Amino acid sequence: MSEDFYNAFATSPTTPASIAQNMNLENETGTLQKPPKLMSIEEYYGWKDRFENSVQANHLRSWECILKKYVLPRTDLQVEKTISEFSEQERDMYKAEQMMISLLQQAIKEDIFVLLQHDKTSKSIWDALRVKFEGSDNMIKCKKALLKKEFDLFSSLPG
Numbered sequence: 001m002s003e004d005f006y007n008a009f010a011t012s013p014t015t016p017a018s019i020a021q022n023m024n025l026e027n028e029t030g031t032l033q034k035p036p037k038l039m040s041i042e043e044y045y046g047w048k049d050r051f052e053n054s055v056q057a058n059h060l061r062s063w064e065c066i067l068k069k070y071v072l073p074r075t076d077l078q079v080e081k082t083i084s085e086f087s088e089q090e091r092d093m094y095k096a097e098q099m100m101i102s103l104l105q106q107a108i109k110e111d112i113f114v115l116l117q118h119d120k121t122s123k124s125i126w127d128a129l130r131v132k133f134e135g136s137d138n139m140i141k142c143k144k145a146l147l148k149k150e151f152d153l154f155s156s157l158p159g
Contacts, residue, residue: 035107044133051107055100061092062100062122069123070097097122104129 036050055063073081073090086094100122105113108129116132118124134140 035103037106038108038112040109041112041133044129047107055103059096059099059103061096062103065093065097065100065122066126067123070094070121101125 035054036047038044038047038051052063055066070093072094073086075081075085081090083091083094101120104122104125108116116125116128118128135143
Protein backbone atom coordinates (compact mmCIF):
# COMPACT_ATOMS: atom_id res chain seq x y z
CA MET A 1 0.00 0.00 0.00
CA SER A 2 2.71 2.50 0.93
CA GLU A 3 4.59 1.60 -2.27
CA ASP A 4 1.52 2.47 -4.38
CA PHE A 5 1.20 5.76 -2.54
CA TYR A 6 4.88 6.55 -3.20
CA ASN A 7 4.64 5.60 -6.89
CA ALA A 8 1.63 7.84 -7.39
CA PHE A 9 3.74 10.91 -6.53
CA ALA A 10 7.29 9.83 -7.34
CA THR A 11 6.75 8.68 -10.90
CA SER A 12 6.12 11.21 -13.60
CA PRO A 13 2.63 10.99 -15.10
CA THR A 14 3.82 12.64 -18.32
CA THR A 15 5.24 10.56 -21.10
CA PRO A 16 7.56 11.84 -23.79
CA ALA A 17 4.63 11.73 -26.22
CA SER A 18 2.49 14.01 -24.06
CA ILE A 19 5.42 16.41 -23.61
CA ALA A 20 5.78 16.60 -27.40
CA GLN A 21 2.03 17.17 -27.73
CA ASN A 22 2.21 20.00 -25.19
CA MET A 23 5.12 21.59 -27.08
CA ASN A 24 3.22 21.38 -30.37
CA LEU A 25 0.14 22.93 -28.77
CA GLU A 26 2.29 25.65 -27.18
CA ASN A 27 3.87 26.40 -30.58
CA GLU A 28 0.46 26.52 -32.24
CA THR A 29 -1.38 28.68 -29.71
CA GLY A 30 1.46 30.52 -27.98
CA THR A 31 1.63 31.45 -24.33
CA LEU A 32 1.60 34.67 -22.36
CA GLN A 33 5.39 34.85 -22.69
CA LYS A 34 5.74 33.81 -26.35
CA PRO A 35 3.62 34.19 -29.47
CA PRO A 36 2.30 31.34 -31.65
CA LYS A 37 5.03 29.98 -33.93
CA LEU A 38 4.80 29.76 -37.71
CA MET A 39 6.39 26.37 -38.33
CA SER A 40 5.56 25.85 -42.02
CA ILE A 41 4.24 27.68 -45.04
CA GLU A 42 0.95 25.76 -44.98
CA GLU A 43 0.08 27.13 -41.52
CA TYR A 44 0.28 30.82 -42.48
CA TYR A 45 -3.41 31.72 -42.75
CA GLY A 46 -4.40 30.19 -39.39
CA TRP A 47 -1.21 31.40 -37.71
CA LYS A 48 -1.71 34.99 -38.87
CA ASP A 49 -5.00 35.37 -36.98
CA ARG A 50 -3.65 33.66 -33.85
CA PHE A 51 -0.54 35.85 -33.91
CA GLU A 52 -2.53 39.07 -34.36
CA ASN A 53 -4.87 38.16 -31.50
CA SER A 54 -1.99 37.19 -29.22
CA VAL A 55 -0.01 40.38 -29.85
CA GLN A 56 -3.05 42.65 -29.64
CA ALA A 57 -4.04 41.06 -26.33
CA ASN A 58 -0.58 41.14 -24.74
CA HIS A 59 1.41 43.87 -26.54
CA LEU A 60 -1.04 46.36 -28.01
CA ARG A 61 1.47 49.20 -28.12
CA SER A 62 3.81 47.00 -30.16
CA TRP A 63 1.00 46.11 -32.57
CA GLU A 64 0.66 49.83 -33.32
CA CYS A 65 4.16 49.67 -34.83
CA ILE A 66 2.81 47.22 -37.43
CA LEU A 67 -0.14 49.46 -38.25
CA LYS A 68 2.01 52.56 -38.63
CA LYS A 69 5.64 52.17 -39.63
CA TYR A 70 8.00 53.15 -36.83
CA VAL A 71 10.56 55.79 -37.79
CA LEU A 72 13.54 56.60 -35.59
CA PRO A 73 13.27 60.07 -34.03
CA ARG A 74 15.42 62.79 -35.58
CA THR A 75 17.03 65.96 -34.29
CA ASP A 76 16.24 69.42 -35.67
CA LEU A 77 19.07 68.86 -38.17
CA GLN A 78 17.33 65.66 -39.41
CA VAL A 79 20.00 63.39 -37.91
CA GLU A 80 18.79 60.20 -36.22
CA LYS A 81 18.83 60.56 -32.45
CA THR A 82 20.78 58.18 -30.28
CA ILE A 83 18.86 56.25 -27.64
CA SER A 84 20.26 58.49 -24.90
CA GLU A 85 18.69 61.52 -26.65
CA PHE A 86 15.18 60.03 -26.78
CA SER A 87 12.36 61.64 -24.82
CA GLU A 88 10.28 59.38 -22.58
CA GLN A 89 7.59 58.97 -25.24
CA GLU A 90 10.21 58.22 -27.92
CA ARG A 91 11.73 55.59 -25.62
CA ASP A 92 8.34 53.94 -25.17
CA MET A 93 7.74 53.80 -28.93
CA TYR A 94 11.28 52.51 -29.57
CA LYS A 95 10.78 49.82 -26.95
CA ALA A 96 7.43 48.84 -28.50
CA GLU A 97 9.07 48.58 -31.94
CA GLN A 98 11.90 46.41 -30.61
CA MET A 99 9.36 44.22 -28.78
CA MET A 100 7.41 43.72 -32.01
CA ILE A 101 10.56 42.80 -33.94
CA SER A 102 11.46 40.35 -31.18
CA LEU A 103 7.97 38.80 -31.23
CA LEU A 104 8.16 38.35 -34.99
CA GLN A 105 11.62 36.79 -34.76
CA GLN A 106 10.38 34.39 -32.08
CA ALA A 107 7.19 33.58 -33.98
CA ILE A 108 8.62 32.89 -37.43
CA LYS A 109 10.72 29.79 -37.96
CA GLU A 110 14.29 30.73 -38.92
CA ASP A 111 14.26 29.08 -42.35
CA ILE A 112 11.16 31.12 -43.25
CA PHE A 113 12.46 34.34 -41.69
CA VAL A 114 15.65 34.37 -43.80
CA LEU A 115 13.54 34.35 -46.98
CA LEU A 116 11.90 37.67 -46.12
CA GLN A 117 13.18 40.88 -47.68
CA HIS A 118 12.72 43.71 -45.20
CA ASP A 119 14.38 46.84 -43.84
CA LYS A 120 14.51 45.61 -40.23
CA THR A 121 11.36 47.37 -39.03
CA SER A 122 8.43 45.39 -37.68
CA LYS A 123 6.08 46.73 -40.36
CA SER A 124 8.47 45.77 -43.17
CA ILE A 125 8.87 42.26 -41.70
CA TRP A 126 5.07 41.89 -41.43
CA ASP A 127 4.52 43.22 -44.96
CA ALA A 128 7.27 40.98 -46.39
CA LEU A 129 5.65 37.99 -44.71
CA ARG A 130 2.24 38.92 -46.13
CA VAL A 131 3.65 39.36 -49.65
CA LYS A 132 5.56 36.07 -49.39
CA PHE A 133 2.45 34.09 -48.50
CA GLU A 134 -0.48 36.07 -49.93
CA GLY A 135 1.27 37.80 -52.83
CA SER A 136 1.33 41.46 -53.77
CA ASP A 137 -1.91 43.38 -54.30
CA ASN A 138 -1.56 42.91 -58.08
CA MET A 139 -1.00 39.19 -57.67
CA ILE A 140 -4.10 38.88 -55.46
CA LYS A 141 -6.18 40.70 -58.11
CA CYS A 142 -4.86 38.36 -60.81
CA LYS A 143 -5.62 35.29 -58.69
CA LYS A 144 -9.19 36.49 -58.11
CA ALA A 145 -9.69 37.22 -61.81
CA LEU A 146 -8.33 33.79 -62.74
CA LEU A 147 -10.59 32.06 -60.22
CA LYS A 148 -13.60 33.98 -61.53
CA LYS A 149 -12.71 33.04 -65.11
CA GLU A 150 -12.31 29.36 -64.15
CA PHE A 151 -15.65 29.47 -62.33
CA ASP A 152 -17.37 31.01 -65.35
CA LEU A 153 -15.86 28.34 -67.62
CA PHE A 154 -16.92 25.60 -65.21
CA SER A 155 -20.43 27.05 -64.90
CA SER A 156 -20.88 27.10 -68.67
CA LEU A 157 -20.08 23.38 -69.06
CA PRO A 158 -23.14 21.32 -69.96
CA GLY A 159 -24.51 18.95 -67.39
